[in-house]
Amino acid sequence: MNEPQLTDAQLDSLVDGELPDQEYRRVLAHLDDEPGGWRRCALAFIEAQTLQRELGELAELARPQPQVARATHTPSAVGTSRWPLWLAMAGSFLLAFTLGILFSRPWQGPTPPIDGPPDLAESESEGETAKGTGESAASVLAEPERPSTVDDLGPAFDQTPPGYMPEGVLTFTFEDADNEMRRVELPYYRYDDPENLRWPMEEPDLPPELVRALRRTGHDLQQRRKLLPVDLQDGSRVVFPMNEVEIVPVGGRAYQ
Amino acid sequence: MTDNTPRDRGERLGAADQIDWPATLARHDRWLRTAVFARMRDRDAVDEVMQEVALAAVRQAAPIRDPEKAAPWLYRLAVTQCLLYRRKRGRQRKLTDRYAHRQPPAAWEDHTPDPLDWLLAEERRQLVRVAVERLPGRDAELLLLKYSQNWSYHQIAEHLGISHSAVESRLHRARGKLRSELAAMQVIETGG
Numbered sequence: 001m002n003e004p005q006l007t008d009a010q011l012d013s014l015v016d017g018e019l020p021d022q023e024y025r026r027v028l029a030h031l032d033d034e035p036g037g038w039r040r041c042a043l044a045f046i047e048a049q050t051l052q053r054e055l056g057e058l059a060e061l062a063r064p065q066p067q068v069a070r071a072t073h074t075p076s077a078v079g080t081s082r083w084p085l086w087l088a089m090a091g092s093f094l095l096a097f098t099l100g101i102l103f104s105r106p107w108q109g110p111t112p113p114i115d116g117p118p119d120l121a122e123s124e125s126e127g128e129t130a131k132g133t134g135e136s137a138a139s140v141l142a143e144p145e146r147p148s149t150v151d152d153l154g155p156a157f158d159q160t161p162p163g164y165m166p167e168g169v170l171t172f173t174f175e176d177a178d179n180e181m182r183r184v185e186l187p188y189y190r191y192d193d194p195e196n197l198r199w200p201m202e203e204p205d206l207p208p209e210l211v212r213a214l215r216r217t218g219h220d221l222q223q224r225r226k227l228l229p230v231d232l233q234d235g236s237r238v239v240f241p242m243n244e245v246e247i248v249p250v251g252g253r254a255y256q
Numbered sequence: 257m258t259d260n261t262p263r264d265r266g267e268r269l270g271a272a273d274q275i276d277w278p279a280t281l282a283r284h285d286r287w288l289r290t291a292v293f294a295r296m297r298d299r300d301a302v303d304e305v306m307q308e309v310a311l312a313a314v315r316q317a318a319p320i321r322d323p324e325k326a327a328p329w330l331y332r333l334a335v336t337q338c339l340l341y342r343r344k345r346g347r348q349r350k351l352t353d354r355y356a357h358r359q360p361p362a363a364w365e366d367h368t369p370d371p372l373d374w375l376l377a378e379e380r381r382q383l384v385r386v387a388v389e390r391l392p393g394r395d396a397e398l399l400l401l402k403y404s405q406n407w408s409y410h411q412i413a414e415h416l417g418i419s420h421s422a423v424e425s426r427l428h429r430a431r432g433k434l435r436s437e438l439a440a441m442q443v444i445e446t447g448g
Contacts, residue, residue: 008431009428013424016402016409044371046375047375050384051403051434052403052404054380054381055388056403056404058384059400062289062302
């Protein structure tokens with residue numbers, strides 16, 4: 001107990017795995033003797049772990065910016081190194097498609113009933129709705145429904161800001177990666193209603209843990225809210241509010 | 257580094273007396289960028305400095321023959337280019353600004369800060385970034401290389417061309433400053 005307290009330098013060397021064998025044993029024994037020694041040791045490990053994560057992310061900023069990397073592509077390297085980019089693009093599309101529905105906003109406006117929505121079954125076709133959302137016509141089936149109230153429309157309508165009433169809802173059926181049929185419901189709005197075109201365009205918010213996880217793996221996120229116009233068979237045009245999230249691999253050097 | 261990967265062997269190809277600079281630069285690009293970023297704190301500056309490093313390496317006023325010495329040689333070249341770049345971009349003003357930010361609060365000089373406060377903070381990432389920003393370039397560089405590359409002391413020493421004990425003491429000093437900065441920020445946060 002008369003030995004001096006372990007220094008931070010000794011603890012750092014222990015955490016870094018840089019202590020020689022004899023010194024290593026001595027420090028461990030000392031930790032056991034010192035009151036609060038193991039607490040300091042645990043904190044030093046957690047601190048190192050945190051610094052590794054945070055400084056690792058910070059160092060990612062030093063990597064070449066995407067436009068610079070594209071300028072230096074060589075033909076031979078393109079085929080072997082572009083898959084992360086394609087993966088990111090596919091991921092961003094899927095996210096844009098699903099986030100618009102899955103992540104609700106704290107907009108909870110009044111929910112008056114919708115009187116007499118137009119007969120969508122007559123004005124839409126499967127092919128058009130599939131094209132409008134970017135899905136292939138073979139894998140997507142649009143099933144127009146006639147909602148009676150906004151509450152009937154499901155969670156997608158939680159995103160509706162006060163004063164913006166949907167014209168109806170479309171149910172999309174598609175096959176996911178596991179060949180299972182999935183259904184998503186999207187509200188749509190009349191394009192010719194000037195009120196709808198003034199849809200609030202603030203940035204959609206993603207769950208912070210998702211943003212953190214993506215940034216930790218070296219991706220940059222650009223989030224936008226958009227209205228996606230779709231022409232129907234009867235010549236009218238409707239719009240779908242979409243949350244678009246673009247995931248860009250920051251350090252994606254394709255020329256190695 | 258003395259590994260014998262195909263890429264490493266490729267650097268030596270061509271002739272025993274000539275280094276394959278494009279391959280060497282590509283191999284050392286990542287950590288050199290980190291070192292430059294620690295000094296410049298600006299992504300655009302990193303790109304420009306790295307371009308100058310590549311040009312200078314290819315021009316080679318004083319050519320080197322041994323591929324093993326390429327890393328420390330490139331590092332010194334990068335540090336020189338950082339200085340030249342900073343001089344070009346109003347070096348004096350930036351140094352003054354950084355010096356003003358760098359003064360650690362006197363209250364923290366005499367005791368060891370407890371990392372638990374900042375580890376528990378929700379804005380932990382931001383705290384770490386601001387604290388690193390306030391460190392001198394050399395300290396930030398060492399910490400970034402250590403933690404982002406996950407290098408051992410030996411590897412750091414080999415790349416920077418300094419001794420093992422110098423790495424140990426400089427790293428310890430840099431961590432101490434980082435802890436002080438983090439602790440000081442936490443004091444301001446909780447006291448506010």
